[in-house]
Every structure is written in C-alpha cells, then in structure tokens.
Amino acid sequence: MKSLRKTSAVLDCFTREDRRLTLAEIAARTGLPKTSVHRQLAALREIGFLVQDGRRDAYRLGFRLLALGGVVLADIDLMRHARAPAETLANQSGEAVHICVFDGRNVVSIERREMEAASNEIVRIEREPPHCTGTGKAILSTLSDADADRLLDDLPSDGALPRFGPNTITDRVRLRRDLTVCRARGYAVDDEERNPGVRCVGAPIRRHGQVVGAISVTGPAARFPDARLPVLAEMVMATAAKIGLNLER
Amino acid sequence: MKSLRKTSAVLDCFTREDRRLTLAEIAARTGLPKTSVHRQLAALREIGFLVQDGRRDAYRLGFRLLALGGVVLADIDLMRHARAPAETLANQSGEAVHICVFDGRNVVSIERREMEAASNEIVRIEREPPHCTGTGKAILSTLSDADADRLLDDLPSDGALPRFGPNTITDRVRLRRDLTVCRARGYAVDDEERNPGVRCVGAPIRRHGQVVGAISVTGPAARFPDARLPVLAEMVMATAAKIGLNLER
DNA sequence: TCCATCAATTCCGATATCCGGAACAGCTCC
C-alpha cells in the first residue's frame, strides 16, 4: 500500500495556516510530480476528503474529514474527565492550561477559549510536535525508546528534528537525555523551545499505567522563573494524577 | 485510484456508535475479502489514521483524523458568525437549534451543549443524511438536480434512500417533489423522518448566493403542530438571513 | 484583440503494485 503514503503526504500539506492550496503548491511541498498529485487530488475529491471551490480553483480539506474527526472526538472521554481539574489548575496557577490527547501515535492538543470569556467552546484542535512542547515531552518521557522514536519519525525531518526557535532541541541524543530527566522528576519543561518567550510545564496523564494524554501550564518566560517551575510542576502533576484517577473509575 | 475507494469504505465503517472494530467486522461490513481489509488496515495504521490498542486488538480511528478535522474546523467562519443569531433563535423559539455546515459535498452538523448548561462547548460533530433532516433538505432544496443527486449517491444505498423510520422519504421522485415545495416557500420540514416523534424546521444559509450551511429548530412532534410550523419557519429563515449577512461582510 | 505565459489536465506504454484465494499461525475458551 505504497500509494497511501503519498495520499497522506498530500493531506499533510494542509495546515491551520495553509488551508487552501493549488495543485502546483502541493506538488512543490510533497516533491511529487504534478501528474501524480493530480491523480491523488482527483481521488481525494471523489471520496470527499477534498473539495474544490470552483472548477479550477484551489483545494480545501472536505467536511468529511471533520465528520471523521467528530467520531474520534466522541471516543475521547479524557476531555470530559479533565474539564473540572483543568479549571481548578487554571485558577490555582493563574496561567493558561493546555490539554493533549495521545493515541499511541499522535499528540493532539485541544484548546479551549480563555477562561475569562463566558463561553468555553473548543476553538482549536491541533497536532503538536512532541519534541518541543511541555505536553509532548511529558508523553515522550513515559515511552520506550522505540515508541518515542516512532513518534519522532513521523515529524518532517531532514536529519535533525524540526526547529521552531533558538532553544528547540533538534538533536535526538540531547532530547533523549532531557527525557530521562523528565521521567525521573515526573514533569517536562518547555523552555521557549516551541515559541520563543513562552515557557511551559507539563505532566503525563495515565490510565491503567498507560499514557493517554498530558496537561500543562503555559505562559510568558518572565512569569516562569526557574524557581517557580517546581511549584507549578507540583500543581500540574497533582492535576494529572487527579484526571488519571477520574479516568480509572 | 481505485484503492482509495476501498480505503474510504473502511473508514466509513467507523461511526459514533461503532468506534472499535475488528478486522472481521470491517470485512463483513464492507464486503471486502479479509486479506484486502488487512492490507488496508496495515496501511491506515502506518499513516496514523487508525490505531490498534494492543497487538491483536480492535482498531479505532487515530487522532490524526482529529487533527485534520481541526484544520477544517479552523476554516469554518460560519460557526463564529452563527453563534449570536443562533442563540437568539433558541431563546425566541424555546427549542433546540442545530447548525450545519456544507462544503458542496458533505452535510455536517455541529451541535453544542444545551443552552441551559453553563458551558457552550462543541459536543458533537456528525455527518447528517441530507434526505431526512430539516437542515439537509434545506440545503438540498437549493441545489440543482445534478448536485443534489451527487449528494444522495454518497449515501449507503440498495436502490432506495436509507430509512430511519416510517416517515422517511426513501423514494427519490417523492423527495424531489418535496424539495420543490421547500424551494418555493424557503424552508424545509422534517416530519419525523429522521427520528420518530421529532419534528424539525430548517432553512439554508447562503453566502454570495451559494449555500454554505443550514440552521434549524428541532423538538418533539407534540410541540410542533402544523399550525406552528410557519411561525417557526419565519424565525428560522430570518435567522438564516441574518447569519448570511454576517458572512458577507 | 491578440499573444505570451503559466497552470491544470489528458494521454499512454511500461512496470511495480495491488489483488484475493489458500495455507499458516496464534489466541481463547471450552
């Protein structure tokens, strides 16, 4: 089933930022010949994974993918059980809280609107690179080296891990050392690795001993001095444990 | 690209109700030989569209589909513009309000938690059969016969349209007659066609003359006598027009 | 209005890929 790899590569071109792409753009990003891309696009359009606005316009992801995502969403009881503890954590820490879900292969963050706003709608569902976020590293730190490597292999890579800023750990050996530290102390720190100026403390959420997600607090580096990290980490870990307990029942 | 059809059929086996399926179940539902299904599953697992709990356990849809759904969600500004008018409609009518989005190929309903609850989270994202819901028929009624047929062809079919209750319109000719009526008066009525005992009044939402979704009020048939339908329809159509105006700007 | 330019689409023969029946392996439950 080699062709599905290409199909997957085509779909991967679409991101939150690039939601409308032309055949040529997709060909350039995937490195595939235009003809192959054209065939892929036609097939994806046929099954409703892509739609074209006009007759010759750019492509968008189709709503059928939204529906499939909805099926997945229905499967996540982590979100239900995490709600109350997450809000408590947000109040305790005074910082933004992120929750991630993990299915053994993908780390996806589900963000809600800021707590201040009246509504609490899900506004962002987004894949996260695991090697440079508090939640991602928290999850990685609980995995075997083989499992962790499989996750990292999914990243777009030209040898090193993708860089997002000066602090991003792009070397696998260095990352592995960092993960050992995380594993030992029970929490992960993202020190401006994903977004310069933003720090983050994350801990894994387990059900029956298995990681199913992670939770973190995030904020400007100025509000996250080294001395405060252990304090925040305690809260985060306690919250993660609470959610885990909720899940077991 | 014939194989993608099969891939699509495999993914279609997973629904909100059947979220965990074994190879044998999928083979039975799709009618494909076990070997072919096995190859599909292996490939889908490889690209992260499916995950397996244990080494030989049932399959679930992978979180990567959730992430792709998130990209689609980011593309829908209908939801942002619809929020306020939808709430007004809920208060005016005292009934549950549904909003659907449409990309030319799929009708997907995005449901929120009941208004009474403090939170307003998205709790359900689900594909809707277009031929038996207020929103679906509202959308169909705006399309050309050819476009409408394409939508109906996507439904699992053994000749007639899928039946959900005694009132479901399963005959295409009868449906077309009903749609003509809907088109003329500007709104669609679901008379216990999807769920016995539940009635529904829906109207299309247009942007620049093109349908992009629909909105409806839904409730027990006892509260939706024939005499009340035009009253509700007025509210629904006014709301749809308001949302359409919001979108144009 | 015409032409130049670029993007999207169609064509086609070679070949790698997918197909699915049959045999095999590995659980699980008597």
Added chain:
DNA sequence: GGAGCTGTTCCGGATATCGGAATTGATGGA
C-alpha cells in the same frame, strides 16, 4: 489439552498506478 476462530503471511496473475510529454485552458499585459 484440543477445537475453533480470528488474524496474518505467501504468492502468481491481473491491472491500476506511474510520471514524462503533449494538450488544453485561463490570465494578464501590450
């Protein structure tokens, strides 16, 4: 410990997929 079922591997034949090259169609400037 064995029977029965489900999932997995193997393999030769058919065919769908591959991508270069030519064609068609849109776009914008002179």
